[in-house]
Amino acid sequence: MVSDWAAKRKVNEFVDLLAVTPVKQFYPTSVPKYSENLTLESAFEQLIELCKTGEIHLLWEVKCPGESDFCIRTLDKVSDYQSIIDHNYRCDVCGKETCVTNDDVFPLFEIDEGYRHFMREEFKKKTNQTSRVRLKIKSRV
Numbered sequence: 837m838v839s840d841w842a843a844k845r846k847v848n849e850f851v852d853l854l855a856v857t858p859v860k861q862f863y864p865t866s867v868p869k870y871s872e873n874l875t876l877e878s879a880f881e882q883l884i885e886l887c888k889t890g891e892i893h894l895l896w897e898v899k900c901p902g903e904s905d906f907c908i909r910t911l912d913k914v915s916d917y918q919s920i921i922d923h924n925y926r927c928d929v930c931g932k933e934t935c936v937t938n939d940d941v942f943p944l945f946e947i948d949e950g951y952r953h954f955m956r957e958e959f960k961k962k963t964n965q966t967s968r969v970r971l972k973i974k975s976r977v
């Protein structure tokens with residue numbers, strides 16, 4: 837559990853902001869970039885909490901290890917980590933064959949479709965409300 841309330845709120849804020857954009861997936865490393873007070877560790881902990889409550893889902897991305905790191909092709913994205921370990925892939929970009937190890941797998945979070953829909957509706961309501969408030973203020977002046 838994260839006891840750092842500020843970090844918790846920042847992570848929730850990040851996810852909520854992203855939910856109203858076309859972005860569906862993000863890497864945990866992008867969260868500390870959002871707020872300088874966030875560490876990757878505390879961000880990751882709170883992201884896992886959000887997975888439990890269903891706002892986001894944890895996925896595992898398999899990347900091509902390539903020759904000399906030039907190939908960063910995504911080979912697969914799965915929710916079951918164990919299903920990809922020792923699995924063989926052939927990269928369609930560089931042609932390298934890979935037997936997947938822990939080093940080739942990276943965590944990735946996907947925002948729940950239902951949550952994205954909900955947040956977009958909330959966002960619309962909010963913008964409608966603010967424009968109504970603005971109209972009222974204008975009509976008074």
Ligand SMILES: [Zn+2]
Pocket residue numbers: 900901902907908909927928929930931932
């Ligand atoms: Zn490759």
